[in-house]
Amino acid sequence: MKTQEMLINVGPQHPSTHGVFRVVLTLDGETVVKANSVPGYLHRGIEKILESRTYPQVLPYTDRLDYLAGLLMNWGYVNAMEELMDTEVPERAEHIRVIMGELQRIASHLVATAAYSGDVGGLTGFIYCFRDREDIMDMIEMVSGARLTPSYMRIGGVAADLPDGFLEKCQKFIDYLPTAIEEYNGLITGNEIFQHRTKKVAPITAERAINMSLSGPILRASGVNYDLRKARPYSIYDRFEFDVPLGSNGDCFDRFYLRVLEMTESARIIRQALDKLPDGPINAKVPKIIKPAVGEAYAEIESSKGIMGVYVVSDGSTKPYRIHFRRPSFINLGHFDELIQGWKIADVIAILGSFDIVLGEVDC
Amino acid sequence: MFGKGLLKGLKITIGRFFGKKSTVQYPEERLPLPDRFYGKPDFHYDKCIACNLCVNACPNKVIKLGTETVEKKKVVTGYHFDQQYCLFCGLCEEACPTDAIKFTKDFELTTYDRDTIGIEFVKQGQIDKKIKEVKQAAAEKAAAAEKAAAEKAAAETKSQTEEADKAETTNKEGGA
Numbered sequence: 037m038k039t040q041e042m043l044i045n046v047g048p049q050h051p052s053t054h055g056v057f058r059v060v061l062t063l064d065g066e067t068v069v070k071a072n073s074v075p076g077y078l079h080r081g082i083e084k085i086l087e088s089r090t091y092p093q094v095l096p097y098t099d100r101l102d103y104l105a106g107l108l109m110n111w112g113y114v115n116a117m118e119e120l121m122d123t124e125v126p127e128r129a130e131h132i133r134v135i136m137g138e139l140q141r142i143a144s145h146l147v148a149t150a151a152y153s154g155d156v157g158g159l160t161g162f163i164y165c166f167r168d169r170e171d172i173m174d175m176i177e178m179v180s181g182a183r184l185t186p187s188y189m190r191i192g193g194v195a196a197d198l199p200d201g202f203l204e205k206c207q208k209f210i211d212y213l214p215t216a217i218e219e220y221n222g223l224i225t226g227n228e229i230f231q232h233r234t235k236k237v238a239p240i241t242a243e244r245a246i247n248m249s250l251s252g253p254i255l256r257a258s259g260v261n262y263d264l265r266k267a268r269p270y271s272i273y274d275r276f277e278f279d280v281p282l283g284s285n286g287d288c289f290d291r292f293y294l295r296v297l298e299m300t301e302s303a304r305i306i307r308q309a310l311d312k313l314p315d316g317p318i319n320a321k322v323p324k325i326i327k328p329a330v331g332e333a334y335a336e337i338e339s340s341k342g343i344m345g346v347y348v349v350s351d352g353s354t355k356p357y358r359i360h361f362r363r364p365s366f367i368n369l370g371h372f373d374e375l376i377q378g379w380k381i382a383d384v385i386a387i388l389g390s391f392d393i394v395l396g397e398v399d400c
Numbered sequence: 401m402f403g404k405g406l407l408k409g410l411k412i413t414i415g416r417f418f419g420k421k422s423t424v425q426y427p428e429e430r431l432p433l434p435d436r437f438y439g440k441p442d443f444h445y446d447k448c449i450a451c452n453l454c455v456n457a458c459p460n461k462v463i464k465l466g467t468e469t470v471e472k473k474k475v476v477t478g479y480h481f482d483q484q485y486c487l488f489c490g491l492c493e494e495a496c497p498t499d500a501i502k503f504t505k506d507f508e509l510t511t512y513d514r515d516t517i518g519i520e521f522v523k524q525g526q527i528d529k530k531i532k533e534v535k536q537a538a539a540e541k542a543a544a545a546e547k548a549a550a551e552k553a554a555a556e557t558k559s560q561t562e563e564a565d566k567a568e569t570t571n572k573e574g575g576a
Binding site: 089092094095097160164167170174177179180181182185187195196199219222223224227228229231 | 402403404405406408409411412413416422433434435436437438457458459487488489490491494503
């Protein structure tokens with residue numbers, strides 16, 4: 037029988053693309069023959085804007101990269117700046133950063149889990165995850181004054197000390213999290229329909245994942261043990277005890293379930309950081325007008341989506357000469373076109389959801 | 401058994417159905433906002449010293465500060481906050497040495513047209529009052545200075561005459 041190929045356009049306005057992302061699919065019946073992804077609909081030219089901002093003014097813009105993990109994006113930038121300026125961050129500030137960063141990671145993974153459940157068809161799981169994410173959002177709001185765009189970290193420390201009542205609230209959340217995760221597992225992970233939709237769908241081999249420069253949960257789902265917090269510890273991560281969960285098949289289910297497992301590990305880190313939280317200053321001695329010496333710095337952190345790298349070039353003035361962000365979502369998405377070839381159109385949404393992209397970060 | 405997972409999920413949702421609600425009826429019921437919340441900005445005219453730090457701290461050039469020099473003193477004549485470009489990052493509040501700019505907890509900032517979204521905090525009455533105060537203070541200071549100068553001059557003439565008197569007496573005594 038003679039078949040004819042059909043061109044179908046997914047996005048840019050499509051709820052399952054998690055933002056404004058477009059894919060042009062060439063279909064043979066229901067099977068994807070060729071895919072052409074078109075990002076760029078949310079491009080705001082942040083890297084260029086930053087060239088006309090002073091160093092502290094860069095910070096609110098980093099919130100708007102991965103807007104589901106604003107604190108981690110802040111951290112990526114201040115980390116690079118501290119390397120450029122050779123600043124020693126006080127102990128208490130480092131602990132606060134770890135606590136807030138891991139809370140943000142849980143929040144980001146909760147959105148990934150929730151949205152994935154919604155993408156595959158179970159909207160109940162979506163609502164349950166968002167209910168618990170709200171607790172984290174409340175805590176972030178309590179500490180920084182905003183839910184999604186905290187701008188909380190500062191070069192050499194953090195903006196303000198933890199408010200009264202935060203530690204109790206955080207402890208309560210950490211104690212509650214295992215019950216919540218049990219609920220997600222009952223609702224989403226254990227659901228047979230969900231498993232049929234995701235297991236053995238679009239596996240990525242470890243070798244291919246490394247070759248495509250994937251990072252974060254997607255890489256670890258393929259069984260590659262590479263987490264920057266363990267492999268090349270930044271901040272004070274070398275002092276905490278935690279495991280790096282690994283997947284075995286690298287399929288959609290592993291990519292999804294790895295995030296659930298990582299939430300537990302993050303909670304473990306927060307618990308240790310809360311116990312160890314020392315007293316002391318929350319800011320290093322940084323000059324009022326920040327003018328780094330001529331030079332450049334590149335620093336990486338493990339964001340919730342993968343390796344977030346920030347490259348800063350200073351020409352000795354108060355404004356950066358160039359800032360570049362290595363955004364994990366963008367680089368992970370590079371493998372998407374190739375991966376969905378040969379899969380059914382319904383799987384395309386499941387595969388895209390398992391990548392957990394945030395378009396603010398992809399397009400920058 | 402196929403469907404066991406589905407039943408487990410249903411059990412969770414049924415249990416939740418009879419549980420406590422996690423939502424509130426928003427416009428009527430409101431959750432408390434934390435103290436650090438960044439809502440609509442508020443400006444205290446009397447605290448502002450026109451140092452321009454907030455203007456320089458802002459990443460989006462939201463704040464326009466107008467000043468006028470009256471009797472060698474800076475008087476704020478305008479503080480325009482263009483709210484539509486505000487990122488609510490709080491860098492201006494952090495930069496302010498006198499807490500003149502503060503963020504309130506008001507987050508319902510929708511307006512019907514563009515003209516009303518920018519806030520002009522300074523009223524003409526406040527400027528007039530401040531200028532009057534500054535001028536009055538300057539006048540008082542000048543008057544006080546004049547008075548002090550006059551007193552000093554008087555004291556000087558007095559001491560001079562006293563000295564002259566003294567000299568005269570010594571002369572007389574010497575002559576005797």
